[in-house]
Amino acid sequence: MINNVSILKNITILYAEDEVALREITLNILRGFTKKQFVAENGAQGLDLFKQNESEIDLIITDVNMPIMNGLEMIREIKKINPHIPIIVATAFSNTEYLLEAIDIGVDKYVLKPIDMKKLLQLMSQSLLYHELKDLYTDNLTHLPNRNKLKKDLENSSEDLMAIINIDKFSTINDLFGEHNGDKVLIEFADALKEYFSNQEFIIYRIEADKFAVISKSFDRDVNNFYDLCKNFEEFIEQEPVYIDEHEIDLNITIGIAKSDANNAYKYAQRVVTYARKKFEPILIYNDSFNIQESFEENIKWIKKIKNGVKNGDFKGYFQPIVDTKTKEIYKYEALVRYIEEDGTVVSPYTFLNIAKKAKLYPHIIRIMLDEAFNLIKTKNKRVAVNISFEDIASAVTMEHINKVLKENAEYTNLLEFEILESEEISNFEEVFKFINTVNEFGCKVGVDDFGAGYSNFNMLVNLNISYVKIDGSLIRSIDKSENQKIIVKTIDEFAKKFGFKTVAEFVSSEEIYEVIKEIGVDFSQGYYFDAPLSYDQIK
Template sequence: MFSKIVETSYQIEKIKVLYIDSDDDYIESALEILKNYFENIVVSTSSDDATLNLEKNHFDFILVDIKISNYAGIELVKKIKERYEDVLIVFFSEFDSHDYLLESMKLEVDGYIFKPIDLVQFNTVIEKITDKLSCKFQLLNNVNYLNQYVDIVDNSTIISKTDIDGNITYVNDKFCNITGYNRAELIGKSHNILKYKDNPDEFYKDMWRTIKVEKKEWHGIIKNVSKTGKIYYMKATIKPLLDTDGNIVEFIAFRDSLNLILDDKKHLLNKIELNKLSLLILVQIQEFDMLEKFYNIVKVDQVEKTFASNLVSYLPASFIFEDVYTLGDGRYALLTDYRNFEKLEINLHDYLEDFVKNVTDSILEIDGIEYDLNIILSYSCGKYSLYEDAKAGLEVAIAKNKVINYSNDSSIKINQEAKKNFEIIKMVKIALDNYKIVSYFQPIINNRTKEIEKYESLVRLINENGDVISPFDFLNVSKKGNYYNKITSRVLENSFKMLDFVNTKLSINLSALDIEKEQTREEIFTLLDKYKEQNNRIVFELLEDENVKDFRSIKYFIKKVKRKGVMIAIDDFGAGYSNFERLLDFEPDILKIDGSLVKNIEKDDYSKNIIETIVSFAKKQNILTIAEYVENETIFNLLNEMGVDYSQGYYFGKPEALEKKH
């Protein structure tokens, strides 16, 4: 990550603001606030004057009265957006400007400030604008720095590039030096020219699956052989480079030379004996015996070896241990000359905490199965009884569920988060195995008739004690393992079965993560074919997500299911205006109004006005609206008066178990 290069004072000097308003009173008030943020402000009191100013100067940020000369503000912004793609625009608007707001939504501006001026709301919007401009200036500077960084990296790291078939297209001088080959001998050749004969085929299959099929970054230790036959180890990072459509263009690999030895206890003790002062760290995979209960011995052995191969890559970059030893039963040792570590003036405990965090944050994937591993550490410094002390410390740490233990120090930190996550994953696995991932159903009523016309399917987990667990307590953690898609599969199965017991429509939540997974899409279409006579009773609720990776596959999925009669709803709509373009692409049948707006409408005019705007827009587009979080009669009556079509919330019914319905 690049550091923050642009200082605030530098930003203020560079930012040029154009403020367009014909109301002298508001100009004076707004300028007082704007001058707290910007130094270079130009005021225009008409659309024509603003056009002249735009021709003479480049502006970074434009604040424009939406109603200036009737629709002139809207038309002016249309022209600005066509001509100046990178300018940020905020509309000044009164609360009752519904028609103007509807028109402005299509322009995808960067914010709204409402009249009369609310200082908190005004400052919030302006601060967001300054943040965006700060990012823009940082980007320009970073491009300049990036070119310099490329030269630094090329001179300090072993680098190669290959095409999509694995043929070498580029190597730097350091690569040639360590391999013993010159460029002419390497370019156009496969990396197999460096392959050590005893490396397992599974190792390379895993690497290629990661970078070519999954298009992810791969980290690991590679054992290679040079032109002269010398064996050497490399700590490697291989990354696929993608074009804007997500297609792999080439692969780039960064390597650091390592003297890595995966050895046993005898060699470890010999190495300690040879050195006068050593730092020894013992590493234990937390609850390793639990893996043996879940998986067979072959798979556990594979996990142990793969973790060993990746262990060095989890170490903080500030210091890499040269020697790693496997001791069996998920236990490893790291050894180094303590003086080498001490020279770097690194805080050892902080270093080990980062090491533990790196392991916790990573996912070890083998043959499509993801392992969310955590570790416990014990460390000791010295020469005599070093291994015995560290081993005793590790046993204490394991017994007390402690993460880092110095064998001669009683201060030990407990990694409660790691333990909790492991317990959640274990709970989810048990629930899946015992069909305790269930669906609860919450009614959605027609505001006009007050009759139930739909149910929304909501996932729940029943634990071993019979307690009903909310998705808030397990769904996010499940995404770290290989269980999230299994949960989705169970929810789909439960929901479609419900079609045989109710006559209403059924709403099923789908995330971008669900739709982007090919296996989940195939399962959905299999169920739709099985229940083809009931497809018109299915509604898929899509949660707005700015982190969508494969937007085209989602659009294609929507078109395909709609052709089968399925309805599409956009969940949590109204949190921002940025979703308008996506809304047009999705062509939804239903908008579910964001609950944070609904629950505030009794007191908050802003929320009320936004909902009225959404309803007005939806009716013009023949889109139905559903309000969530309808908790009382007052909220329901207000929504009904606004023209919202459906309501969902505790006022009409809580989510209930399947068997309670019919």
């Protein structure tokens, strides 16, 4: 018996019994097996104790016939507060009608009077183990089935029609109103889902903090009919704010719908909801044009290739010349990563760089590029610029490696430059200041790349100790045909010059573009008009 009830030694119970003698006998035994006991003489007292100590209580044992409030009335009220609390009812054999009612309101176990203590202790341990298992499949906040339950249900299903519903920017709600109110919003949202999607026709799950799934119980339901129902729900949510303690909270949601007879509905719905968010579409139905399976396979293939490529030296630096705009003489080279296939095919970073970043493999690539840059600097005496992201700068591991490499190559660092990618949002300028000061001590120049795209900030240029600004290619590639782009580039160039920064134009691909850049007075130029990125062997 001890082995069976060892689980009880750390639990707290609420015990309600009006018979003094039975209460004392039972309580004395329970004290030897449980950590703490709250004792009530009637249902009303028991309910009050539960309300005051809900977070502590793990299990309830109660008599049925008690004064003021009987055990079943107490159970009904407690189940409203916590529907998952395990409850054992003690009743006389003659009270079978009470027993049936107890089962109907969700009581887990019962024990007959006079109480067999060995039986009671076994029932207590069984009840806790049952609820421990049940909690694996239930979301504690909304009491909806959780992701574990969804996965289990999907394993038993060969065809599904489902929607994944994502609350947009839910973290902002937590930031603005606090996590406590955020939890209340999720409960309200779950209740709204239950209203729109009846439990007779649908199963609703909470699968992540701000993500829910709705599965139709009938696969034969028309997908357009399901779309209309989801659309109505989306419109309702966006038109009706949630009120939490008089706070009006507006919600926006994105919905991805998928129907599949190959057990793929879940991953299709996940991917289409992500696709919908990128396209700013509130609701989309998956179709084969999204090529989701092919995309998965391509991602898996490239993750493996990147890992092996790092080990086997398949990543190489290619170097594109940056010339003096006036003379067209090469001033330096920008180091650009390329993946070399077994057959010698050179693969552009556009194919694998985002995958490398998402798979947390990008730090390996920045290290390779530093080695490639120093190889060109040391053997061919060339000035080389290497791209660096804010994520690299904020990584202690990456920065430790950069410092190590700079120290090992200290006599050559005056020919190395870093270009900070300005198209990525910088969330901590202190880290950037620290980085610039560190590499400046080694004689490295620092520039800002992609200026004019994304998060362009003139104030940032003033506050950072940089040497040059590279103007984003989106402003250069049509500058010979767009007066507006010409004005923007001229403004950036004049601003940079006033603060002593040199300017670089990238994507200079034709003589017409070059002539405009030269007329504006941009200091340096880069692009296919001068040369494509070159391998190490192609550079003299």
